[in-house]
Structures are given as structure tokens and as C-alpha cells.
Amino acid sequence: MASDQTYLSVKSMSKRFGGLQALNDCTFSIDSGKIICLVGPNGAGKTTIFNAITGFLKLDQGSVFFRGNGLTGIGPQKIVRAGIARTFQNLRLFGDLTALENVASAVPNQFGEEPLGALFRPIHTARSQRKTRETARGILEEVGLADQAEAFVRNLSYGEQKLLCIARVLATGAELLLLDEPTSGLSGDALEKVMVLLRRLRDEGRSQLVVEHNTRVVQQIADEVLFLHQGHLMAQGTPEAIMADPKLAEIYFGGAL
Amino acid sequence: MLLLQLLINGLVTGSALGIIAISFSLAYSTTRIFHVAHAGIYTLAGYVAYALEKSGAPDIVGLLAAMAICAVAGALIQSELYARLAQRRASHLAVLIASLGLLAVIQNFLASVFTPNILPFGSAWRGRTLSFGGVTLTEVQIATLVICLAVFPCSLWFTRRTVLGKQIRAVASNPFLAEITALRPQRTFVIVMAIASAMVAIPGALVAFDFGVQPYDGTTVLLTATIAVIAGGIGSLTGAFLMAMLISVLQNLSLLVISGEWSVGVTFLIFLVFMLFRPRGLFTRR
Amino acid sequence: MDYLFSYLILASIFVILGLSTNLLVGVVGIFSVSQAAIFGVGAYTVGYALSNDIMGFVPALALAAVVCLVLNVLITLPSLRVSGDYFVVTSFGIQLLATAAFTNWDAITGGASGMAGIPTADLFGLPIDTSLKTLILTACVACLACFAFRLVMRSPFGRLLMALREDELAVAAAGRQVLRAKVEAAALAGVFAGVAGGLYAVYLSFIDPSTFDLDASVLLLTMVVLGGARTLAGSIVGPFVVVALPQLLSLIDLPTAIAASARQGIYGVLLVAFMLFRPQGLMGRKI
Numbered sequence: 001m002a003s004d005q006t007y008l009s010v011k012s013m014s015k016r017f018g019g020l021q022a023l024n025d026c027t028f029s030i031d032s033g034k035i036i037c038l039v040g041p042n043g044a045g046k047t048t049i050f051n052a053i054t055g056f057l058k059l060d061q062g063s064v065f066f067r068g069n070g071l072t073g074i075g076p077q078k079i080v081r082a083g084i085a086r087t088f089q090n091l092r093l094f095g096d097l098t099a100l101e102n103v104a105s106a107v108p109n110q111f112g113e114e115p116l117g118a119l120f121r122p123i124h125t126a127r128s129q130r131k132t133r134e135t136a137r138g139i140l141e142e143v144g145l146a147d148q149a150e151a152f153v154r155n156l157s158y159g160e161q162k163l164l165c166i167a168r169v170l171a172t173g174a175e176l177l178l179l180d181e182p183t184s185g186l187s188g189d190a191l192e193k194v195m196v197l198l199r200r201l202r203d204e205g206r207s208q209l210v211v212e213h214n215t216r217v218v219q220q221i222a223d224e225v226l227f228l229h230q231g232h233l234m235a236q237g238t239p240e241a242i243m244a245d246p247k248l249a250e251i252y253f254g255g256a257l
Numbered sequence: 258m259l260l261l262q263l264l265i266n267g268l269v270t271g272s273a274l275g276i277i278a279i280s281f282s283l284a285y286s287t288t289r290i291f292h293v294a295h296a297g298i299y300t301l302a303g304y305v306a307y308a309l310e311k312s313g314a315p316d317i318v319g320l321l322a323a324m325a326i327c328a329v330a331g332a333l334i335q336s337e338l339y340a341r342l343a344q345r346r347a348s349h350l351a352v353l354i355a356s357l358g359l360l361a362v363i364q365n366f367l368a369s370v371f372t373p374n375i376l377p378f379g380s381a382w383r384g385r386t387l388s389f390g391g392v393t394l395t396e397v398q399i400a401t402l403v404i405c406l407a408v409f410p411c412s413l414w415f416t417r418r419t420v421l422g423k424q425i426r427a428v429a430s431n432p433f434l435a436e437i438t439a440l441r442p443q444r445t446f447v448i449v450m451a452i453a454s455a456m457v458a459i460p461g462a463l464v465a466f467d468f469g470v471q472p473y474d475g476t477t478v479l480l481t482a483t484i485a486v487i488a489g490g491i492g493s494l495t496g497a498f499l500m501a502m503l504i505s506v507l508q509n510l511s512l513l514v515i516s517g518e519w520s521v522g523v524t525f526l527i528f529l530v531f532m533l534f535r536p537r538g539l540f541t542r543r
Numbered sequence: 544m545d546y547l548f549s550y551l552i553l554a555s556i557f558v559i560l561g562l563s564t565n566l567l568v569g570v571v572g573i574f575s576v577s578q579a580a581i582f583g584v585g586a587y588t589v590g591y592a593l594s595n596d597i598m599g600f601v602p603a604l605a606l607a608a609v610v611c612l613v614l615n616v617l618i619t620l621p622s623l624r625v626s627g628d629y630f631v632v633t634s635f636g637i638q639l640l641a642t643a644a645f646t647n648w649d650a651i652t653g654g655a656s657g658m659a660g661i662p663t664a665d666l667f668g669l670p671i672d673t674s675l676k677t678l679i680l681t682a683c684v685a686c687l688a689c690f691a692f693r694l695v696m697r698s699p700f701g702r703l704l705m706a707l708r709e710d711e712l713a714v715a716a717a718g719r720q721v722l723r724a725k726v727e728a729a730a731l732a733g734v735f736a737g738v739a740g741g742l743y744a745v746y747l748s749f750i751d752p753s754t755f756d757l758d759a760s761v762l763l764l765t766m767v768v769l770g771g772a773r774t775l776a777g778s779i780v781g782p783f784v785v786v787a788l789p790q791l792l793s794l795i796d797l798p799t800a801i802a803a804s805a806r807q808g809i810y811g812v813l814l815v816a817f818m819l820f821r822p823q824g825l826m827g828r829k830i
Contacts, residue, residue, distance in 0.1 A: 054716065080718030092713040094706045096828070105706045106717035110699040114723075115731045118698035119691055125698050132699065172718050291628045341819060351818045351830050353574050353631065354768060358814025361761055365808030369801040472804075476757065480635045487629055518647045525636040532621060532629065 013062030024231035040228035085174035103136035106171035159190030271505030272405035273460035275498035280456035296479035297363030302461025331454025368472040377469035548674040555685035557782035563735035569772030572708035580641030583755025585740020615733025645752035657751025771827015
């Protein structure tokens, strides 16, 4: 990667929903190879930023650049191919499919993902399918869900479902992961597991942009923090610096508007 | 003059269609169920009126009885079918299929009891006509126009001004929130379905006075009404009513150029054009 | 014996149709009451081509498949653009429009009185002129269709469609094209329905609009619901049971005037009852 090129940069993003200004001239950029936490009070626009970067939402104004390439106006599918994939706050797993199938559904370049191939080259399809399942199994192992591969998602515990979300986003092969509250609702071992996993993924070279509410988690995993307020970037810096800023703490904990 | 006559005819059927549309809209925007069986309720109203006329009751009794019976039927559909499906976490598709199944049950039950043929009413006033300015209307048509045009503002007043109407709108805008406050959406849903069913019984009986009853006509009528609801903008009663008038007038005027068998086609064409250019309807606010 | 043949032939034709409907309704989760219209287009295409001696049976069947493929994609397109409930309207509208076309486009369809005297099929010079031969033909095609359905459901394409039914946004987030997958499913369903229509036309040698109306679409839906969504077994059981129903009904001596209404009413009862008490059908998965 050329050093003069920012990894991901977001320029003056704005989005209005009816009377609500969800994003207001939001600008920031981040480097690769880091875990960057997106924090801010509820309604600060964190998920909206995710939706905008991943092409699920049309911006009123502003642009997104990834490795110097503009992503504005491109559909979700192409953005995944460009190397950015996301998870959802409300999981959005496929409940009637098994854990393995959930992961497999995100593995790119499968043969027989259209009817002609599936019907007229069944053997080739089956072979590709086996390879996909192997890949998927490997990813499940990586997140520690190998023993649940054949379980239906609706029978998994909440913690396992959270891990599965990460497994599915890993399967896309994207290098930048946008994780929407990967630890929410978790505690104890399950929480620890996710934090260890995220740090390990970073060390393996997966950059992450993480929406996170738990300040303890932020302190433990974040290399950098983006503080968002009312759809605008208030501050960017190390977790220590952000946490130490009394003004930000007032906004975050005081709920001051 | 033919043009004017067709225009007036369009307004008459349009006003009836408008009431069907707003009754559907009321049920749909509150319960979020695409209540296909509403067509069955509409048809049922006509048969209730028909049965009463045959037993010698005056038509006004038939109309009121149709409203009462349909209100009960609508409430039962909500409490005994839709509520149970919701309890069992049925998918949206499953509810839709159940509603379609119920429509088939109602229509074919009526067809089995009354034969599938068109049964005309015997009442004298469907033959009595009034002429003015070269336009001829039957008394039934005039009654339809007057009653439906009166029901429309009443329904607006009801949803905007009354406590119950406001409750309904609150549940419609956020059923989940309503659930955790004291609004009890399922109870509200039952009331809404009863009201919507009583409403649809009005055009159901009036149109039957004019054209007689037929078990399967309701499907096309409801389809046209839902097109008006969508084209008028989901949730806008005024939009639905005006669109219903417009569609009906256009349908009638189209008789000048093409034969009546294709009127479904005309309506549908209007719908597709709308879907392409204004998918959110004419009267929705951004 | 003839009666048994006719039951088996009809049932196997409806298996092909049931697979088509199951693919759209059960697998992808699109509400459709217009599959009978597509079925009808297939039947009229083959009927017209054979009656007017334009081409042989096999090319006519292929033509019907292509026409229905294109048509089904076109009518499914609104479901891609507009949200679910709007498509209900579109689907009803298309069905009613198709019935209007079958009934009024006299020059092609023979209008309300239908198209009679459609020649029997021939396979590359071998005439399919007995019930037994017709049964073998339809059963073979039905088996092929079942095999194709099975291949699809076990392929990544099948998994994609199942995922689509559950969550389109998540499918898009996984880097898949939602629109393309839906179009492909509709195309496949169209081919199935078109082929079934063609077989139906040559088997009965007479077709009329009432076979392809809204009631027929409800009948198809009943087959899928009764058999069960998304499984091959369900798609076979559904048609075999539902096609037998009218015969069972004829045992209880209903007056002919109300027999048709009563039958259609029973389909309605089945739809409601299954949705309430057994949404997974006899041997399928939850719809």
C-alpha cells in the first residue's frame, strides 16, 4: 500500500432522515491494520456511517474512499468485493440454515451459484461446494465454533450467534471489517472470547472498524477511537486520550445534547 | 353526452370504490396484514342484503344488517385467525396465504349456498331513474354517491378527532411501542377490523342493490381498491379515496376506446405506470 | 385403468407445476397467485404451435419454456423493485390480466370456448398417442424436473435462494446480488411452468381459460402448502394428494351445481388450516 494513500477516508458525509440529521458533515480517515472503535451516545450516527460505507444507504452528500478508490454510489455487493464487509447489530443470520451454511453463504466465487451451472455441471458444482464447505469449516474453527458446524442457527446460544456473525463476515474475504456492536449482550467468557478473536484477527492483518459501547472493551481492543456526536466527528485519538477528555465523557455519560 | 354519462358513472362507482379503498387502508396500515379476505367481507355484505330482501325486509335494513354482520365477521377474522397466526409467529407469507384461503372459503361458501350466478335484487328503486342535463342516474346510484361521499369525511373525522381513532393511528405508527404502553394492539386490531369490515359493507350492499350479487366479483374490486391505496400513498385515506375516484373515472372513460373486458388491464396499466414513476404514491409526504 | 392413467398423468404434470410454485413461494418466499397464468401461456403456446402446424412438439415445448421463462422474469421484476405487499397486487393483477387475455384474444386462444383438437405429441417422429405413452412421457419429464429441483436445492444456488427468503439485506452484505438471484429463480420456475403447460395441452388436447384462472393459482398454492415448502418430497406429495381430492369428493354425492364451488372452498379451508396448524405441510419445512 502506498504510504501517501489513506486506507479508508470519509469526506463530509451528510444524511437526513425526515427531521433528523443523522450524519452532519462527518469527515475522518483511518489507517489499515488497526482496530478502530467508533463510539458516541445513542443516535450519534454510528450505524448510519456503516450503512453509508457499505452501500446500504444513499448519502445526501459526501464521499467514501477506500485505498484511494471512490466507493460512493456503488452497491453493497461491489463494496464487499472491493474488500469491505460488515456485520449487523441485530445479527441478521439465516436462522433456518446451519452455522456452516451461514458461513458458506458468504464465501466468494462459488461455482453453481446460478441455475445453469448448478443444473448442467453438477459434478463441478459439488466439487466447488466441498471446497466452500472446507473453507467455511476452517473459518468456524478460527472463531471456535467448529463443533457447532451442523447446528441450526436458531439453536445456537446468543454468544455463539455473535461469533457466527464474525465468521460470516470473515468468509467474505474482506480485509476491512465493519463490526456493529460485536460484544453487545455478552459477558464473562463469551465477551473475553470475542475480544481475543478481534485482536488476533487484527494481528493477522484484518483491519476493523468497530461500533462499541462498553468503555472497558474499547480500552482493551482499540488502537484508536473515533468519537461521534450528533452525526459529526468530535474527536479522534488513542483510547486513553479520548477517555481522559472530560468534555467527551460529559457527552457520553451525561447524555448532554 | 355519452362522455358526461360515463364520467358520472365513474364518479358513482368511484365513490363506492373509494370507501372500499379507505376501509382496506385503515385495516392495512394498522394491522400490516395484506387482508385479501376483505374482498370476501365485501361480497358477504351483498349477500346479507340479498337474503334480507328476499325475506321481505326493506333495503335499508339490509344495508344496516350487512354492516353489523360484516363487523362481527371482521372482528372474528382478526381474533380467531390473524391473532392466532401472530401468536404462532407465522411468517408474513403464511398470513397472506391464510387470508387468500379465507377469501376462497367465503366466496365458495356463498357460491355453494346461493349458486355462482349473478342474482339481481327485486327492489323497485333500482329501476327508477332521474335525469338532469342529459345524464340519467338510477336512485340506487344517487344513494350510492351520496352515502359514500358522506362516509368519506366521517372516516377522516373518526381517525383524526376521536380518541379511538387516535389510538388506532398510534398503534399503526408503532405497534411494538403500543404493545409496551397500555394500548394493547391486538384489541385495537380487532376493533379496526370490525370498523373496516362495517365500512366495506356499505359499498358492498349498495353496489349489490344496483348490479346484483355474484360470489367472485369481489377479488377484482378489491384489487382495484388496493391499487388506489398504493397509488394514493399507503396511510393516506384522502389519497386512497381520490385515487379510487380517478381510477374508476378512467376505467369508465376507457370504455369509449376499448371493450369492458379489458378494464382490468387498464387499471393494472395505471398501477404499473405508478410503480415505475411514483412507487411511494401520489399523496405521501417525504 | 384409464382413470388411473389420467390421474397419474395429471398428477405428474402438477408435480412439475408444484415444483415451479414451490421454487418461488416456498424457497424464495415470493407470494404468487399468477403461476397458473404462466402455466396457461405454456399450454396456449404449444397448443397454438401444434394446431397450426407451425412446428413439432419438441421445439414447441422448448418455445413454451422460453416464452414462460421470459414472462415469469418480467412479472417477477416488480417484486424486485417494490416491497412485498405491492407484489401481491401485481401478482393478482397479472393473473386477472392473463385470464382476460385468454378469454378475449380470440384469434390466438379461441376465446372463452377454448382451443380444441390440439394434436397429440410426437417425440422425433414417435407419436405419443396412447395413455400409456403419455404417462411415460409426463412421468419422465416430472422425474427430470424433480432431479433438477434436487440439484438446485443442494447447490450453492439453492442455499442462496433459501438465504434470500430469510434476509435479503444479509444476502447483499455477503456480497451477493439479490436481484440476479431472484431473476434466476423466476426464470427457472417459468421454464417448469411452461413445460407443464405444454404437456397439459397435448394430453387433454383441449384447453380453455378456466383451467388457468385465479382458482387454478390457488390450487397450485394449496399443493405447495399441503405438501410442504422447500422439500422434494413435499412437492411430490402435494400434487398427488390434491389431484386426488376432486375424485374423493365425487364419492360424496354433491349436486353438480355446487361441486366446483365446494371443491374450491375446500382448498381454501386447507390453506387456512395448514397455515394455522401445520405451516410445514405434510412433509416440508415451515412456509
